[in-house]
Amino acid sequence: MVILPSSEKTTIFTVLFSLIFVNLIGIVSAWQLHLYRRKSFQDLSKRQELQTELEQYTKNLESIVAERIEELKAAEQLTAIGTTAGMVGHDIRNPLTTMTASIYLSKKKLEELSNDKIKETLRKNFEVIEEQVKYINKIVSDLKDYSRPLHPFIQEIETYALLKEALDSVKIPDNVEVDLHIDERLIKLKTDAGYVKRILINLLSNSVQAMPRGGKITLEAIADGNKVRLNVKDTGQGIPDDVKTKLFKPLITTKAKGQGLGLVVVKRLVEALGGTVTFESEVGRGTKFTVDLPA
Numbered sequence: 097m098v099i100l101p102s103s104e105k106t107t108i109f110t111v112l113f114s115l116i117f118v119n120l121i122g123i124v125s126a127w128q129l130h131l132y133r134r135k136s137f138q139d140l141s142k143r144q145e146l147q148t149e150l151e152q153y154t155k156n157l158e159s160i161v162a163e164r165i166e167e168l169k170a171a172e173q174l175t176a177i178g179t180t181a182g183m184v185g186h187d188i189r190n191p192l193t194t195m196t197a198s199i200y201l202s203k204k205k206l207e208e209l210s211n212d213k214i215k216e217t218l219r220k221n222f223e224v225i226e227e228q229v230k231y232i233n234k235i236v237s238d239l240k241d242y243s244r245p246l247h248p249f250i251q252e253i254e255t256y257a258l259l260k261e262a263l264d265s266v267k268i269p270d271n272v273e274v275d276l277h278i279d280e281r282l283i284k285l286k287t288d289a290g291y292v293k294r295i296l297i298n299l300l301s302n303s304v305q306a307m308p309r310g311g312k313i314t315l316e317a318i319a320d321g322n323k324v325r326l327n328v329k330d331t332g333q334g335i336p337d338d339v340k341t342k343l344f345k346p347l348i349t350t351k352a353k354g355q356g357l358g359l360v361v362v363k364r365l366v367e368a369l370g371g372t373v374t375f376e377s378e379v380g381r382g383t384k385f386t387v388d389l390p391a
């Protein structure tokens with residue numbers, strides 16, 4: 097066994113102690129570095145997360161602003177359409193009234209003619225003119241109903257007479273069958289007859305136009321608790337999904353000669369009566385519009 101002098105012992109001890117001390121410092125530093133890296137990494141991912149959130153938020157904000165601008169534009173456009181519609185409607189109505197009166201008088205005079213062939217030809221021509229006048233009248237009515245303030249006048253009316261009047265106002269082709277059902281509890285209705293007639297004329301016209309090769313229209317009035325339900329059902333071409341979503345918006349039409357105001361007017365009049373309008377439709381099978389009105 098080697099016995100070291102005490103001065104060497106002290107040196108070795110000092111060296112050992114220094115080594116341990118340096119190692120300890122190394123370990124602590126490495127640990128601190130690890131902690132620092134972990135924190136930096138966490139900070140970085142947190143920052144990235146925040147940045148993504150911010151980008152998402154900005155994108156949302158942009159789309160909200162774009163949406164609001166579109167809504168504002170649409171509202172301005174609607175006001176302009178409304179004002180023009182009111183003016184045009186008013187100006188066309190007067191000559192139409194004169195034309196209707198003239199046709200009525202001419203048809204009466206027609207009976208005095210002795211030549212049956214000419215009589216028949218003229219009668220057919222007058223019918224064509226009458227049809228066209230009716231057609232323009234419907235456009236004018238839609239334009240006016242779209243723009244005028246609505247104040248319904250509620251009174252008791254005969255349901256059958258009202259539904260029949262609506263049916264008689266629409267030209268039903270020979271290849272279209274009409275079924276009319278009126279609930280026996282609904283002999284009379286309390287509503288604005290003019291509004292309901294306009295609603296039905298618009299729905300019936302659409303049904304006729306949806307059946308160019310013929311079919312069947314069912315018009316029903318059903319008592320349903322404290323509601324009156326009017327159904328207009330057809331076996332026509334149905335409404336495609338992309339049209340369904342915007343059906344009650346103005347100027348939406350799939351017809352070459354359509355105005356896209358009919359259903360907007362229906363909704364406006366139904367709501368003015370405190371009711372709702374809904375529909376079910378299947379392409380190739382047909383469409384059913386349901387108007388629920390307070391009884």
Ligand SMILES: Nc1ncnc2c1ncn2[C@@H]1O[C@H](COP(=O)(O)OP(=O)(O)O)[C@@H](O)[C@H]1O
Nearest residue numbers: 302303306334349350354355356357358359383
């Ligand atoms: N009964 C129906 N059957 C099929 N499509 C319909 C029916 N009613 C409405 N539509 C669709 O809704 C659109 C809008 O109708 P409407 O507002 O009356 O305007 P318009 O008749 O002038 O086109 C129509 O162009 C048509 O595509």
Ligand SMILES: [Mg+2]
Nearest residue numbers: 301302358359
């Ligand atoms: Mg229409």
